[in-house]
Amino acid sequence: MQPAARPLAPTYQERRWEHPPDAVIHHGTVDDAARLLEGRTVTALTGAGISTDSGIPDYRSPDSPPRNPMTYQQFVGDDAFRRHYWARNHVGWQHVNRTHPNAGHRVLAELEQRGVVRGVITQNVDLLHEDAGSRTVIDLHGRYDRVICLQCGRTISRAHLAERLDALNPGFVESVLDDGTTVADIEVAPDADAVIARTSHFRPADCEFCGGVLKPEIVYFGENVPRARVEQAYALVDSADALLVAGTSLTVMSGLRFVRHAAKAGQPVVIVNRGETRGDPLATVKVDAGVSETLVALGEML
Incomplete structure (x- = not known):
């Protein structure tokens, strides 16, 4: 069954795009953000910056090294790219699977x-x-934690695939790690990826049901977020009185569109991020500070 269509956003004539009268602060403090959000319900939009304190580096902070993520077209169209991806992912997954939530995650849950x-x-x-x-x-x-077959559509757990990849590539993970628990001379990225050089001998696994190509259930660069998921996100933004953005530069439209949507609807927008974001011109309050400590402070005030 098709999801119900979302009502069209108000036109320029129906609702002004400016923020409401109490939304006059731009670059501010956590106190400014707390005063703005007090008494309001909030939808949170988060990015890689909220997970850095859990040991997962982000893509675009000032200290992050340059990366060239593999695109969807490269993954599906080239066996060598796909082999290289799975070799890197198999190591990176070991690290991400051992990470734990930090204070920023916990305060949003609270x-x-x-x-x-x-x-x-x-x-x-x-x-x-x-x-x-x-x-x-x-x-x-x-x-x-999930993998999908691009041919038959079956989904399996990443843990199950890890067992199969270990059997196909005995000793591979140990060969690029100091031991079984510590990432040594590799760099782990936010998509459970890792940068390693020795991948030419790695053997990826095909779907055990139909022999098709397996892909992480992750939206790649060049691939669209499923429309139903986008509509669900818009509805969550609409259900609250304000939008709190934490730990994302909003460089890609995938996240920025929700900031634009909230701003068009006249919702206050609070952005917490170190450094500039693409959504800063739409922010009611922008707090240029660490994500975890700022969210904890907000949690104590709200």
Whole structure:
């Protein structure tokens, strides 16, 4: 059954795009953000920056090295790209699977329990919001713990695939790690990926049901977020009085569209992020500070 169509956003004539009268602060403090959000329900939009304190580096912070993520077209169209991806992912998955929620994740879960936060839209695939206890979470870009066959559509767990890849590539993980628990000379990225050089001998696994190509249930660059998931996220934004953005530069439209949607609807927008974001011109309050400590402070004030 097709999801119900979302009502069209108000036109320029129907509703002014400017923020409401109390939305006059731009670059501000956590106190400014708390005053703005007090008494309002909130939808949270999070990105890689909320997970850095859990040991998962982000893509676009000032200290992040340059990366060239594999595109969907490269993955599906080239066996060598696909082999290289699975070799890197097999190592990176070991690290992400051992991470734990930090204070930023936990405070959003607590605020949801108190009725302040309606839910979380996350651009991350690490499932740390769920692990922290958040109940309403939209994993916009998918989740790292599932794998889908592009031919038959069957879904399997990443843990099951790990067992198969270990059997096909005995000793591979140990060959690029100091030991079985510590990432050594590799770099783990937010999509459970890792940068390693020795991948030419890695053997990826095909679907055990039909022999098709397996792909992480993650939205790649060049791939669209499923429309039903986008509509669900818009509805979550509409269900709250304000939008709280935490730990994302909003560089890609995938997340920025929700900030634009909230601003058009006249909702206050609070952005917490170190450094500039593409959504700063739409922010009611922008707090340029660390995500975890700022969210904890907000949690104590709201």
